[in-house]
Structure formats: structure tokens, C-alpha cells
Amino acid sequence: MSAQHRTKYRPANERFAREYGPWRPVVAQVADKFLACGVLEHGFARIRCDACTHEYLLAFSCKCRYCCPSCHAKRLAIWTQWLDTTLLALVPHRQVVLTIPKRLRAYCLYRRRLLGEIARVAARTVTAAIRTLTGERDLAVGIVACRQTHGARANWHPHLHRLVTDGGFRPDGTFVSWPVHDTARLPEAFRRAVLRLVVRLELFDEDQAAGLLTWPHSGFHVHTAVWVSEDDRAFATRLARDCARNPVALERLTYDRAAKAVTYCSDKSEGPTAGTETADPLEFLARVLVHIPDQGHVTTRYDGWYANRPRGMRRQAEPAAADTPPLIVPAPRLAPTEATRRWAALLQEIFEVDPLACPTGHGPMRVVAFITQVSVIDRILAHRRTRAAREAHGGPRSPPSTRAPTNRGASERSPPASPPPR
Template sequence: MSLARNATASQSPTQTNGYERHQPDQTLLYQLVEQHYPAFKASLEAQGQHLPRYIQQEFNDLLQCGRLEYGFMRVRCEDCHHERLVAFSCKRRGFCPSCGARRMAESAALLIDEVFPKEPIRQWVLSFPFQLRFLLARHPQLMGQVLSIVYRTLSTHLIKKAGYTKASAQTGSVTLIQRFGSALNLNVHYHMLFLDGVYAEDDYGKQRFHRVKAPTYDELNTLAHTLSHRIARCMEKRGILERDAENTWLTLEEGEDDTLTQLHGASVTYRIAVGPQQGRKVFTLQTLPGREDKADSSSRVANHAGFSLHAGVMAEAHQRDKLERLCRYISRPAVSEKRLALTANGQVRYELKTPYRNGTTHVIFEPLDFIAKLAALVPKPRVNLTRFHGVFAPNSKHRVQVTPAKRG
């Protein structure tokens, strides 16, 4: 049984003493949105700017999430007839911690119980230069095209390393597209959980798993160079990037200089989006001494032209608990309420999950700029942020053989 299912079982209706109704209006995030979102919206309207409707709905629904006065379901125990009121949730994907945490637990349970076979799984993380983060956020269809390039490159590498061809073997991956960084910045990047090997058909028509060795630093470096070249070439063909012998620049379509473009640009580059300090770098706290990261031949991370490819985390076939923790980590919500606090003068202080190399441990926002950062994190509607490839793809003829659910 998965960790998520264990957690659900521990909060069964019969254990009424351990149940506490979620009260979002008591959280700092809710209070900040309630107090400052109207002023943020009004300040934009005063400049003739407007948020897209789906972002406005994200804020409005957050203020109604978990509130009984906006709707609830009555739950009754068939044995003891005890009743409980359960408030409706917003089910939004942007920054609601409650709905994000539930989605995290459900996603991890699904992947462990129904998708990943008991084979070694390696996490590959690809992050992009600032310009490409902006483009991927602005053009959701581009995320899929870039991800296809990434999957083809990495899967071809694994298949060749195993000694097979693409016609005789397949691998598989599940990708969770994250849009946020640890500083609440807009940072579109890919967390890809790859089989650490390939499946090939044996003499009896069954799919057999063949493991490959962990990637070396030289292999990662080669892959990072290949990915940067192929992705840049794809964007040039689409007319999104243009470059000459010395420079590369973005080509935005006419009419794209709107409110969301400004919010995305400020968030990607760690700059203040609104207010008198607009355009300046976000204020940070450096409470630790800086450190220098030294790459060596045993490193599992490679960097090239702003691209970063990391493959240092993996779970063995028997480490299902570790794999589920990894699944929960990559599907976690954008905002952690535990790391959110107010300073003595009313500014918003957010703690980084891991300190930066220069010793930065916190970022500081004015309340209106904090709302702007939340707005930039909201994905467009009907954009799937979880993608399945290879033997895990819905149309794969091998899916029924390799997945625990045994469904094609």
C-alpha cells in the first residue's frame, strides 16, 4: 500500500478525534490574498491593464475554497450516524496549498499503484535559460514540442546504451512540468521519471527489462549540448527565436505586450513587478556564507548555455517508499505555507527550500508584488502538466504488460 493510501487510511471517518476541518481563512496566504488582491487588481485597472479571466477566477476561488458558506457536502456514518460537513474545494492548480497537497498525494498514489513497474527509476531534471522559461510559460503548446525533443533525445541515449535500436526496444517516462521555483519565481522546468533501462521483447513475446549504467558526466554534458542545440533550432524554425552571428533575441507577436507578459517577465528574472520599485531585483536575505560548487567527473549534473541537466536521483526497484516520496516531491504545490511569514514592517518573507550558493535563504516581497508573483504562477486552462511517454503512453501496445494496473 502506498504512503498516500496509508495517510488516507489513518484519517478514516471512524477516527473522529483525529479529524480537523481545514480552515483556510486562518492561514497567512488566505489573509494576504483577501487583503491585497483587490488593491492589486485596482492598481492594474488604474493603468488600463487587466488580468486574464482565468487568473481572476483563481484568486476568487481560493477565497471560497474550504469555506462552508460557499457550499458543502454532508457526510454521514452508516453505523453511528455521526455527521460531518465537508466544504467544497476550489480544485485550482495555481497556488492553493490545500488542493495542491491533495493533488500531490493522489498523483503519487496513482503513479506508484498503477503506472511504475517494480524496476529502477531515475529522475532527470531539465531547466532552461531565462528566455526559454518565459517562452514556455507564454506558449503552452511549445512545452509539449520541447518535451518531445527531450524525450526523443534521452530515450535514444538509453536505448543505444543498452545495445538496442529504437525498433527493437522502448523505454518510458512520466514528466511533471513544474512552473515554479523555490523563490516563487516563474521557472518552467521538467521533472522526468525515466525507467533506468529499456524493455525489449524476448523469444516468447514478453517484454523484458534491461538495465543500463548510470549516466556519466561526459554523457550528461553531451546530452546537454545536444538538447540546447535541438531546442534552439526548433524555436528558430517556428520564428520564436532569431539570432545572428553575435546575438539571440525573442520575437513576440503583435499584441503580446500585455499585463501577463509583464508579470511573467518580472517573475522569470526575479524582479519586482508592481509599485515604485518596479523593475528592480527582488530583495533577498543572505544569512549563510556563500559556497562554491565544483563539478567533477563523478558529477550527475551538466550545464550548457543556460540549460541544466541533472540525473543524480534514482530509486531502486525495491525502494517503493523512496519512489513515492520522489513522486510527491515533484508534484508538490507551488506555495509552502510553512515557509511563508510576515516581517515586522508588513512585508512578505518567503524561505527558500535550499539556500542559494551565495548564501541567500529568504526572499522579501511587498504585499502587492507577492500577489503579482502568485498571478504569474497560474497555468492556462486545459494545459496538461503531466505527460506520459514510451511504454507508459496511453497508446502504447506494451503498457498492459509493464504497468501494475495492466491496462492498455
């Protein structure tokens, strides 16, 4: 930003930078286009009928995203029609909404690309969960990802909306449904993956990330309750349109000229963000302009089966099979504890490490015993402490003792060790 622009927008920075971030040059560009949208003084097109010579004037539109409600609605209409006719497969879908805690939302305000990096982490987490619970690692999950930065009152609330296929596609095109929606494990996997990201980006250190893992209410939430049938295409497009909606709804906005106040009604019927809120016009304007994305920032992504490259490869390989409904195969039913047992496999998908691989030889590891007896636990821990102390001092190592600890009662003492076999 030039010195002239810094001087011009210094009052805005002094008043709103603390809560809504510093003034960005893209905001001035988009605001100027929005003020000229639909105004004939800024240009128009003449529309005439050659048969009856009737004509009218059509004012130019700004075509701004996430600022002009009219132009954004036109974008959504064209986009949802393309989703219905071209992109979405004839399979069930599910809406997945992922929320991050308030402590990370401030980082997204000053580091705009962070939300996009979290979106990629969310796509990998959802894909890994579906692959793990179905038991098929080659499944391609179709994801239409929309990033939202606004809440119910147009406040700063960055979160992620996903329209996800309710399962995945095999390499031959067969669709396998998502068997179990584990609402406890998926948020935990998403939380650990995001914390690993912020540590890698040096936003948090290891101790801060470990502290967030101990919080009972961490602020990470995943909602997967909205399901869409493969036959209900109208509901699927409405759901996608809601995922990419404009931050402000004009039907819920009123302006009192006498009091010079803006009243905005929330779309929530209950909760802390329900009801109406009255704000100063400049305060509300700063709240709305903060949602304008920077130039070049992608607000809608397509991952997995819906990514551009796989779709192009499928069209080239089988152009006639593009409109053919895929064969839907139900996934095998899981036992109530099977999803929990596959938690290690889910961690392997997310963190790209195998928790059952040997750290030295990278060979397979297995569970050899479950230690529950108190005396055996004490003996093993005492041996480990003695071994660690000797290795620290560099002294000679001695074999582990077979004597029972003396701090337990006689009833808890283990029997003497039997002589080794001949």
C-alpha cells in the same frame, strides 16, 4: 477577455505585466474558487452517522491545481498512490531535471505552450540517449514528465522534471539498464534540439541560434544524479511527488500584519536563491498567480513505456503479466571512449538525419583518411578554392595541381608526385 475585465484588471496589468505577463482570465476564475475553498458560506456537505446520529459539516473544496496547497496535496496523494500501484514498473528509475536558459524563460511566460513543446523535445532526447548508449533502437523508455514553472522562492523558473526508467524495455518486455550517464553529451544534445525547435517556431533566427551554441555557459543543464532502486517504491513516489509539488509551501511562508510584508524562505541551503526574501503582499501574490496553468494545458505527461496507448495494448495482450516483474538485463559495458564514438548516432536519433549518409545518393559514407600533413592540407584547400572560383565564373575546370605550395619552407615541401602505374 472582455472590455469590462480589461478595465477591471488594468491596474494589475500596469503594475505587474512587465515582469509577470498580462492578466489572464483563468487567473480570476482560479482565484475566486480558491477564496471560496473550505468556507462554509459558499456551500458544504452534511455528514451524518446513522448509528449514533452524529453529524458535521464538510465545506466544498476548490480542486484547483497549482494554486490551493490543500487541494493540490490531495491530488498528489491520489496521484502518487496510482503511480505506485498501477503505473511504475518494478525497475530502477532515475530523476532527470532539464533546465533552459533565462533567455528562453521569458518566451515561456508569454507563450505558455512553448514549455510543453520543449518537454516533448526533452523526452525524445532522453530516449535517443538511452537507445544510443545501449545500442538498441527498439527500446521503449518509460517517462513520467512533470513541468515546473517555479523556483526556490516561487519565482518564475520554468524547467522540466522527469522520472525516467534507468534503461529501456525490449519488445518482449525485457529491461535493459542504462550503461553510462554522459553528463557532457546529453546537455549538448538537449541544447541543440531546443535551438532547432525555437528556430522552427521563428522565435530565433539561424544566427541567434548559432550564437547561443558558442556560449561556454549556455544555461542548458541536465541533472541525472538521483537514482532509485527497483525495491525502494516509497522513495520513487516521494520523488514523483516532489516533481509535481505546489509552487508555494505554507510552512515556509509568514505574513507580518503590522509591516504588511510577506516573508518566504527558500528551500535551498546554498546558492543565489538561498535564504529568505521579503516582498510586498501584492507583489508576492502576482508571483504566485503566474504559475497557474491555462485551461487545457497538460502539466503531467507519460511517454514511451508509460504512455496510455502502449499500456492499454499490453493489458489486452497479456493481462496476467501486468504485475510480473520484468527481467532486468545489464547493458554491455562500454569502453571509456565508446559513448563519444556514438555521438553521431545520437544526433541521428535527435535530428532524424544520418551524418554519415550521402546528401546526393543517400548511401553510406565512411572515413577514408585523416589528413595531418601541412603540405597536403594546403594542396587540398588550394584546390577547393580554385575549383569554387572557377565554378562561380563558369570557366573550364582544370585538373588539380600536384606542385607543392611555395609559401612553405624547403623542409615542408612534399616529394614530387610519382608517375602513374602502367
